[in-house]
Amino acid sequence: MDARVRAFVRKRALDRCEYCLFPEASAYHSFHVEHIVPLKHGGDDAQSNLALACRNCNLHKGSNLSGIDPTTGQVISLFHPRQQSWHSHFCFHGFRVEGKTATGRATIHVLCMNDPDQIAMREAVGLRKP
Helix, strand or coil: CCHHHHHHHHHHCCCECCCCCCEHHHCCCCCEEEECCCHHHCCCCCHHHEEEECHHHHHHHCCCCEEECCCCCCEEECCCCCCCCHHHHEEEECCEEEECCHHHHHHHHHHCCCCHHHHHHHHHHCCCCC
């Protein structure tokens, strides 16, 4: 993936993780340009399949396409930043990310978005609402 594509993805994401909305400027590690649908599952390098993700979200997401909604126990597709609106599936409650839908809840669970360290980092930068 060339530098122009990476720059485009960063700019489109406004330099924030497209899953938890954490700003890259406040992160300890550079963010990853990740494949929403991983290559091993037939994804490609098209801009419509790329998202900017913080290290925590990307490493927990891995090659997962789905997760279990902790409320219903059903297998649910994870949030797709190119096809779905963040605000339709998530909101902030204090410094926690809350799921409004089964997709939001499953994504939060799989990506460990409310791990104590993640909450502490959001609190340190005052991230409550995008």
